[in-house]
Amino acid sequence: MTIGNLLTAGWRRAGSTGRQAMLIGASVAAVLAMTSHGFAAGVSGDLVLLDWASGNEEDMIKALEQAFVKANPGVNFKEINLTVQGDARGAIRAALQSGEKADLFINTWPAFRKELVDAGQLKDLTALWDSAKVGDNLSDSWKSLGSTDGKVYGITYTYGDRSAMFYKTATMTKAGITTQPTTWADFVANFKKLQAVNITPIAIGAKYWAHTEWFESIYEHLNGVDMTAKLAAHQIPWTDDSVKNALKKYAELIKAGCCGTADSMLAMDWDGASDDVFVAGTHGYEMIGMWNNDRARTVDKLAEGTDYSIQQFPAMGAGHDDVSSVDSKEFSEFANAANAPAADAFLGWLSTADAANVIASHGLASPSNKVDTSLYSAVIKASVDAVGKDKVQFVLGDLLPGDLVDEYRVQLQKFLQDPSDANIDAVSAAIEAKAKTFD
């Protein structure tokens, strides 16, 4: 007797009521299979995550794991925790080179994703994107941001508005600024109001990388997302007029006394810049990434939306003001994942309402259209609204390969030391020389 005959015989023997019950059961199973939990059903075993998140983000990752395990009780998360300060890529590379085996890992650098893809270490998730219907929850722009060479390698789970300028309400009140500037001219004009009450308009923590944020936002607003993408891919040279003009615009800020002396900028790290804006109130604005929202809320104990808020980078009137710079974090799966079924299930689940709401309830933005936006706090909601209506450009520094990003940051430090036209030529030439080594 074949399997088909057995099934037919069983079907006949079940009787009318039994057949109805079986049909209902099959329908329920089919519906469950199509829901977010359905494709995860049946997965089990250890799921190893290479994790370098810290603070609130680490808590959020734990909450995500718990929510996934609740739906998949057979799965047991294990973590390889990397304790890092600043750029985590070195620690991740060291972990991988030393033989650490994981199924999943968190990434935030497209250039690093490319490095891993080229080394054959990441699994192509394009098929999973379709089979798990991730596209129902994440738009094509997130698919594009998680792709390398046309294939999906990362499922974005959170993102940050890098064009958001943070400010403390009391500082602005002290300077008599009641409405936040939306244009470049108004923004620069407000410097005098801030300086009149001994407040340095902008805190730029240039000790490591935060000084590049301003160049990147200026560049994008002057030249648009397409030119920025071309610059990142070195399809236009760093000596191009578009780069020099952006640096000259940046120099306008410096010459208007935006940020104190070059020495003070270069001695300041990102925590120092945050403290100067939120604690000391000696500086007006900072643009440093949405992690700062969490810091202001939890470390400085400020009330979000009341004690402090954000303002999008001002319009520059060059025809490209519909752009926001973002960073994002994604989960990727290693090609040699020991528990690929569970890893696939987790990645497919990551954009569902369950996961998105965990992310939102931890004060972070989710790219999923299934997220309950009422969970967003005031600042996160403002950033999500701003990014949602703009063209999105990934933060330029994280797109640059290898040590080009290092040279880029160092040369922009030299620019801060001397923002003259002659030095702008020297700085752009130095970055271009390094960029050529990657062609």
Place this chain on the structure above:
Amino acid sequence: MSQVALVTRGSDDGEFSRAKGNGRELTPLRRWFADAPAASLLLLPVLVLFAFAVVYPLVQTIILSFWDIRGLAKPKFYGLGNFITLAQDANFRQAVVTTILWTACTTALSVGAGWAIALLCSLSPRRTLIPRVMIFAAFGVSEAVTGYVWLQMYRGDGAGLVNAVLSLLGLGGLAHAWLGDSNTAVWCLIIAYSWAQTGLPLLVIFAATQAVPRNILEAAYVDGAMPMSMMRHIVAPLSMPGVRVAVFINLLGSLRAFDTIYVLTGGGPARATETIGFFMFRESFTQFKLGYGAAATLVLLAAVLIVSIPAIIQRTRNTR
């Protein structure tokens, strides 16, 4: 057997050797062969440890330096390419200059200060016990902690101790962000590192001053020499062996210094405080160019050997 070997090696008159050789005196070569098994057995643990801890990493570093390794990409054999690139790398050349300045200045400052304090303390050893312990304690503090202490002192705003003191002295015009200025950052680091390193030279040189024969000092006193004159003409010259040891140790430490630079400036601003050690770290662990970093490591190793070999020869010249 090992007892025989030990006694044989330790006895110059050869009495035991003759006994072992049935009354005939062993030739040096035969004696060496007689001693070799026991000596090897005793040396084995140290040799194994040395092989794992020193020889293996060194050989691996040398091998790595011939490969082009960029991130997680497949390594490519590069021959002497990394060394050629190093020679052409303006950042590395700047790191070499910074390393020379850093090493010379930190050694001069820490040993100079340690020597001066040791000589002063030698005038009254008991009464200066507490200050000596306090200064030496700074040497025991980790470089990272030292870095954070000095980070606060060099702060660019009024909360920084250095700027606050300058303001009190009416020199507020000089106040600025010391670590953000390429012209002052390296000197600030030199001062911070030298401060932390003064304890060891003080300890070593003070011990040397205590070894100065008392009868010489008494003879000088009888001849009417004043304390400062005795210090200058007797104690200072006779403490030179201690100074040489302190210079040697501080040179090696300074060449390899990393923590203080990492904490205070991260090699900046604009690479102004990047030494070879920091360059090696950045290339190896931030950029993950392991081959290039290994080549820089070997250059640093060569510098350490250039410093240490003459010192070791000098220290062992009169030993057998």
